Amino acid sequence: MSSDYSISQFDFADIFTDxxxxxxxSEIEKITSELYESVSVEQHRHALLDAVNAVVVQLENQVSTGIFCHRGLARSPLVAAALNHFHNESLPQSIARVQALHPRAYFTDISVSALIWCKEQLRNPVIA
Known part of the structure; x- marks a missing residue:
């Protein structure tokens, strides 16, 4: 029996609701990645970035993708970061896209900071 789906799991703390x-x-440009870096640990930042990269690959390959988290409300920055990178759109456009897809999703200063951090990381990939 073949499976038509695969599961990827990434564990990182939900600090976004804090x-x-x-x-x-309208003043999103005042938020920087430093907030996210100051309230998160490196291991969780890397897990978030790995998850964003996994979603980007799914989008690039036109694979239907479902994203699940415990509450499904505040970790939506993961989706927005992937959409932002994939569609090369502004942060407000990505946030609006996520809110249209999942109206109960919300964003905090920390989640926007995480979006900015992800965008910076995706713009400057590490060369191995």
């Missing part, structure tokens, strides 16, 4: 919930994204 941040200030945002509803107005």
């Amino acid at each position: 941040g200030e919930r945002l509803t107005d994204f």
